[in-house]
Amino acid sequence: MPLFRRPKRWLALVTGLALTSILLTACGENSPSILDPAGPIARSESGIFWTILIIAAVVFVGVEGMLIYSTIRFRARPDSPTPPQTHGNTTVEVIWTVIPAIVLLIVLGVTIRGIFDVSTKPEGKTIEVTAYGHQWWWEFYYPEYKMTTADSLVIPPNTNVHVKLYSNNVIHSFWVPQLTGKTDVIPGHDNEKWFSSDKAGVTYEGICAEYCGTQHANMRFNVVVTKDNNEYLSWAQKQQQAAAVPTPGSLEAKGEEIFKNQCTTCHGIVGVSDETPYLKDPNPMGQCDDPTKDNGCLIGPNLTHFGSRNLIAGGVLKNNIEACQPGGDLSNCNLAKWISNPQGVKPGNDMAVNVSSEDLPALIAYLESLK
Ligand code: CUA
Numbered sequence: 001m002p003l004f005r006r007p008k009r010w011l012a013l014v015t016g017l018a019l020t021s022i023l024l025t026a027c028g029e030n031s032p033s034i035l036d037p038a039g040p041i042a043r044s045e046s047g048i049f050w051t052i053l054i055i056a057a058v059v060f061v062g063v064e065g066m067l068i069y070s071t072i073r074f075r076a077r078p079d080s081p082t083p084p085q086t087h088g089n090t091t092v093e094v095i096w097t098v099i100p101a102i103v104l105l106i107v108l109g110v111t112i113r114g115i116f117d118v119s120t121k122p123e124g125k126t127i128e129v130t131a132y133g134h135q136w137w138w139e140f141y142y143p144e145y146k147m148t149t150a151d152s153l154v155i156p157p158n159t160n161v162h163v164k165l166y167s168n169n170v171i172h173s174f175w176v177p178q179l180t181g182k183t184d185v186i187p188g189h190d191n192e193k194w195f196s197s198d199k200a201g202v203t204y205e206g207i208c209a210e211y212c213g214t215q216h217a218n219m220r221f222n223v224v225v226t227k228d229n230n231e232y233l234s235w236a237q238k239q240q241q242a243a244a245v246p247t248p249g250s251l252e253a254k255g256e257e258i259f260k261n262q263c264t265t266c267h268g269i270v271g272v273s274d275e276t277p278y279l280k281d282p283n284p285m286g287q288c289d290d291p292t293k294d295n296g297c298l299i300g301p302n303l304t305h306f307g308s309r310n311l312i313a314g315g316v317l318k319n320n321i322e323a324c325q326p327g328g329d330l331s332n333c334n335l336a337k338w339i340s341n342p343q344g345v346k347p348g349n350d351m352a353v354n355v356s357s358e359d360l361p362a363l364i365a366y367l368e369s370l371k
Contacts, residue, residue, distance in 0.1 A: 032177040133172030136219040137314035150301035151311040156232035157200035173210035220315025242271025255366025266300035326365035
């Protein structure tokens with residue numbers, strides 16, 4: 001009897017699988033990978049992955065190899081006699097019980113060590129951040145500085161970042177593949193985590209990893225690591241200040257008026273609109289604590305320093321300021337695309353605004369000037 005009855009079919013299957021895997025590798029293009037860790041927590045997590053992968057590969061190759069070898073070597077032949085029948089073999093049974101038990105104990109040990117690595121408060125300098133999961137964007141509050149930003153989590157290099165995870169709506173999951181694994185952000189249950197970046201002057205991609213509604217896939221953020229601690233401190237000092245005041249009579253000044261008329265129901269700009277809880281309240285995040293109370297919490301991001309951010313609307317677009325210059329052609333300006341058609345860019349989001357095409361350039365100029 002031939003080993004494979006239909007060699008052509010097998011060939012087709014193997015070729016198909018090989019082509020599929022080549023196709024799937026393309027999915028990794030430009031995606032952050034847990035296998036490219038850039039901090040101690042991510043390294044610990046990818047270490048667990050590699051350990052288990054290597055153990056599993058050895059077991060798989062060993063077991064499948066023996067299976068394939070036995071299938072070929074001892075296959076039935078036309079004149080082969082009935083093989084000897086055995087019932088039970090204590091030595092073999094002890095071996096195949098003890099070896100898997102040892103393998104699983106190693107995996108358990110590595111995993112438990114990883115859990116402690118991830119959940120233990122690390123030694124050394126730590127900054128505090130509260131990450132607030134909204135539908136569908138991330139807000140970051142820095143309690144030490146009493147300031148809020150959105151879409152961009154700015155941190156210094158080689159410094160522990162203690163993140164408290166907070167939601168008053170649905171469950172999200174905070175994930176920065178190259179820095180730290182996923183942790184759920186659950187209403188009524190405040191999780192926390194630590195991570196840090198070894199590299200300076202780089203930007204990592206963050207992702208919401210728990211389905212949280214129609215725009216779950218567009219709930220991204222950046223972790224921007226400054227060049228050094230001084231750059232971080234000067235960034236923080238800038239973020240604490242009220243918004244830049246435009247020159248009277250300028251395009252930006254006209255934009256400020258448009259903002260006051262059209263945007264303040266949802267967005268705050270410190271120093272411009274009245275409803276800016278971000279710097280006034282000792283615990284601004286707390287303002288949104290109780291979803292049953294309407295306590296004047298603004299639903300949109302604080303835009304005080306919008307021009308310093310690199311993403312728009314939960315990462316659905318990049319904040320490409322170079323294409324949004326005052327008086328220039330705005331056809332490639334992402335902020336213009338977003339403001340003129342928010343429901344087309346990100347269907348289902350809360351943004352309902354109607355800015356006329358005459359007003360748009362001024363509003364863009366103003367928002368992008370808020371560095
Ligand atoms: Cu938030 Cu998915």
